[in-house]
Amino acid sequence: MFLRPLSRAVTRPVSILILLAWIAVMGVLVNRSYIQASSASLATDLARYGSAAEWRGVYYRGEKIGFTVSQTVPKDDGFELQEDGRLQMSLLGATTAATIHTVARVDSDFVLRSFEFSLDPGTGPVAVRGQVAGRHLTLSVTTSSGTREEDRELAEPPALSLNLSRRLANGGLKAGARYEWSVFDPATLRNAPVIVSVGKREIVRGAGVPIPAFRVEMDVAGLHTTSWVTDTGEVVREESPMGLITVRESADSARRMAVTRRLQTDMLQAAAVVPVMRQRIDEPRDVRRLRVRLTGADLSGADLEGAGQHVAGDVIEMQDPRSLQAGPADRDLARYLAPEAFIESDAPEIRAEADIAVRGVDGTRARAERLTRYVNAILEKKPTMSLPSAREVLRTKVGDCNEHTALYVAMARALGIPARIAVGLVYIHGAFYYHAWPEVYLDEGSSRGLWLPVDPTLNEFPADGTHLRLARGGLDKQTVILPLIGRLKMRVLDLELTPNSTPILVGKQPVDLGPLAIPIPKRQVCCVCATPSALPGSR
Structure with a gap:
């Protein structure tokens, strides 16, 4: 089937959704902080927008959390599509903010030639630039730590979603029309297939006045969004999962922001999966076996089998990773040793830091x-609304579970230890919260080995038995989690505990940490755990 570029009218929320969803669901595991995105650079970016620019407010369950502004600038050989925005939210009393900047250069037929995308959480921007020649894409990823380049051959020519709603309108919006398209998302560095359906014309309010617009439904990566688009391609309103909405507003209204206590509470409630269970888990390290039934959402895209998890229909059984036994060696380890765009395991500073981390320690298990x-x-x-780059994490030494995981995976690969990113749920005081952690491969010799989940954020080796993996890989793989947020239901069917027993490894003593020049804390109680009465299911 011929794939066409997707209208900005229905795809612009995708990148924002990924970022918003992750900061919302990961914030429960971090301490209080305040990260202020650079207002000076944002003011410079906004100065370019003229009277014809389209401003939108971004809302979460009725509360303003940000704004975006976009415009199309004619050029001699086509157009330059520009968009800037600011997102801000509060988590457990911590305010985190980020600025987003996107520029796409297209020809007169809106075929993509190049693009720039940057996200700055206040610790320094991560910038992604791309040059397009047919199906060939040249990418560069730049952080304060340096630039990394790579070339990719895509299955179809990449298209950027930014401000392409007018191209859709040029073809004529018709009720009942249905399209299958493809769009390149610079946040995930991947093309994604989408299905778009045009509904009837409706009256929707934008900038305080009623406006006739077509209802446009979109499905991408398991997410369903709804937009209202005028005949001229203006996006009046967009509604996305988790209660995220963007609305056409005046410039003054769009830039007016405030994050309230109610917004903070809503985000925590939306993130938590409160299980139906007869027995409370007081210490996750005591969980030997946990069997749960997951309902309420489509899990067909989830990566549930392996590394201590077994699946039978909608029932997932997890065993304590300390009891995992080696099996036949994994023959596909090379890709878990290779560097990636945001896992820069070949960077000199990553290699040097990894060597320092394991100095004086022998053996794969002990090094891990x-x-x-x-x-x-x-x-x-600290909560960070960013695209976690291992080099940047090492430079700033700040982050939540995404940053801990990215740095660990990069350093492990630098040491020749296969490692990969896992994302899913972890149990904290009566509820399961979305989380990220590494899985590391331990070669036991004689062509046998095992993938072991570990958790540097919670200082657990191996990770406790309440880690329920839903996906493996980077942001492009993690999007399968977004449709689950706020929908996933859990019932605990069976729980087996080992009271008063929290060893580090079965049959092994913890690695001697004496030679380290830095203090090694015990598992820290996070700010959520410090206030259990605020959490659902806690006592």
Whole structure:
């Protein structure tokens, strides 16, 4: 089937959704902080927008959390599409903010030639630039730590979603029309297939006045969004999962922001999966076996099998990773040793830091444990609305579970230890919260080995038995989680505990941490755990 570029009218929320969803669901595991995105650079970016620019407010369950502004600038050989925005939210008393900047250059037929995308959480921007020649894409990823370049051949020519709603309108919006398109998302560095359906014309309010617009439904990566688009391609309103809405507003109204206590509470409630269970888990390290039924959402895209998890229909059984036994060696380890765009395991500073982390420690298992303790110790726990780059995390030494995981995976690969990113749920005081952690491969010799989940954020080696993996990989793989947020239901069918027993490894003593020049903390109680009465299901 011929794939066409997707209208900005229905795809612009995708990148924002990924970022918003992750900061919302990961914030429960970090300490209080305040990260202020650079207002000076944002003011410079906004100065370019003229009277014809389209401003929109971004809302979460009725509360303003940001704005975007976009415009199309004619050029001699086509157009330059520009968009800037600011997002801000409060989590557990911590305010985190980020600025987003996108520029796309297209020809007179709106065929993509190049683009720039940057996200700045206040610690320094991560910028993605792309040059397009047919199906060939040249990418560069730049952070304060440097630039990384790579070339990709895509299955179809990449298209950027920014401000292409007018191209859709040029073809004539017709009720009942249905399209299958493809769009390139610079936040995930991947093309994604989408299905778009045009509904009837409706009256919707934008900038305080009623406006006739077509209702446009979109499905991408399991997400369903709704937009209202005028005949001229103006997006009046967009509604996305988790209660996210963008609305056409005046410039003054769009830029007026305030994050309230009610917004903070709503985000926590939306993130939590409160299980139906007969027995409370007081200490996750005591969980030997946990069997749960997941309902309420489509799990067909989830990666549920393996590394201590077994699936039978909608029932998932998890065993304590300390009891995992080696099996036949994994023959596909090369890709878990290779560097990636945001896992820069070949960077000199990553290699040097990895060597420091395991100095004096021999053996893969012992090195993997030492690395867990080391990453936990050197990173300050703060919520960050960013695209986690291992080099940038090492530079700033700040982050939540995404940053801990990215740095660990990069350092492990630098040491020749296969590692990958896992995302899913972890149990904290009566509820399961979305989380990220690494899985590391331990070669046991004689062509046998095992993938072991570890958690540098919570300082656990291995991770406790309440870690329920839903996906493996980077942001492009993690999008399967977004449709689950606020929908997933859990019932605990069986729970087996080992009271008063929290060893580090079965049959092994913890690695001697004496030679480290930095203090290694015990598992820290996060700010959520410090106020259990505020959490659902806690007592």
